[in-house]
Amino acid sequence: EIVLTQSPGTLSLSPGERATLSCRASQSVSSSYLAWYQQKPGQAPRLLIYGASSRATGIPDRFSGSGSGTDFTLTISRLEPEDFAVYYCQQYGSSPRFGGGTKVEIK
Amino acid sequence: QITLKESGPTLVKPTQTLTLTCTFSGFSLSTSGVGVGWIRQPPGKALEWLALIYWDDDKRYSPSLKSRLTITKDTSKNQVVLTMTNMDPVDTATYYCARPLRRAFDIWGQGTMVTVSS
Numbered sequence: 001e002i003v004l005t006q007s008p009g010t011l012s013l014s015p016g017e018r019a020t021l022s023c024r025a026s027q028s029v030s031s032s033y034l035a036w037y038q039q040k041p042g043q044a045p046r047l048l049i050y051g052a053s054s055r056a057t058g059i060p061d062r063f064s065g066s067g068s069g070t071d072f073t074l075t076i077s078r079l080e081p082e083d084f085a086v087y088y089c090q091q092y093g094s095s096p097r098f099g100g101g102t103k104v105e106i107k
Numbered sequence: 108q109i110t111l112k113e114s115g116p117t118l119v120k121p122t123q124t125l126t127l128t129c130t131f132s133g134f135s136l137s138t139s140g141v142g143v144g145w146i147r148q149p150p151g152k153a154l155e156w157l158a159l160i161y162w163d164d165d166k167r168y169s170p171s172l173k174s175r176l177t178i179t180k181d182t183s184k185n186q187v188v189l190t191m192t193n194m195d196p197v198d199t200a201t202y203y204c205a206r207p208l209r210r211a212f213d214i215w216g217q218g219t220m221v222t223v224s225s
Binding site (some may be wrong): 001032033035037039044045046047050051054056057088090092094095096097098099100101 | 155215
């Protein structure tokens with residue numbers, strides 16, 4: 001069973017700064033099977049990135065995904081006020097699994 | 108427009124069986140490639156995938172919960188039902204259903220909070 005470890009647990013940044021979130025898998029994951037979600041308090045998660053690097057419908061281009069094998073990254077190029085939230089990576093194999101999340105908070 | 112909505116009890120007692128229904132619109136579970144999944148989230152904690160069912164009745168379960176879960180579909184009603192037996196307070200969570208597309212969950216329901224308490 002693949003385990004996803006996200007780091008850091010919390011990222012304290014200011015609006016306008018760049019955010020780099022990491023997701024590391026315990027074994028190699030096909031890039032086609034790696035997704036990223038954003039979740040705000042009291043809301044359902046929203047799909048941001050699928051296939052490791054493809055933006056979902058309506059997602060701004062300040063969000064980008066990259067990586068392969070066991071190391072994947074979500075980058076937010078310039079943080080907007082609405083981007084402060086919790087972010088999860090997910091692998092969609094035969095047994096889908098989510099990472100523990102990274103909280104991006106206002107510094 | 109694709110929507111999903113979860114329904115079920117808000118409170119269950121320990122050892123009872125939980126039955127949740129996901130009612131969806133805008134797509135059909137009789138269409139090749141289509142599926143519906145269940146994910147839960149305990150208060151303040153991370154997301155946990157539970158189960159998936161596909162158009163061809165292929166079913167997948169979380170290995171850690173497989174013995175307690177059953178997922179079924181009613182294509183004519185556009186519904187997917189998840190049952191979880193032997194509920195425990197640690198199963199207190201918001202339960203979501205979601206549609207998988209391109210190996211990710213692209214559309215989610217609003218979630219339903221279930222509390223397990225005597």
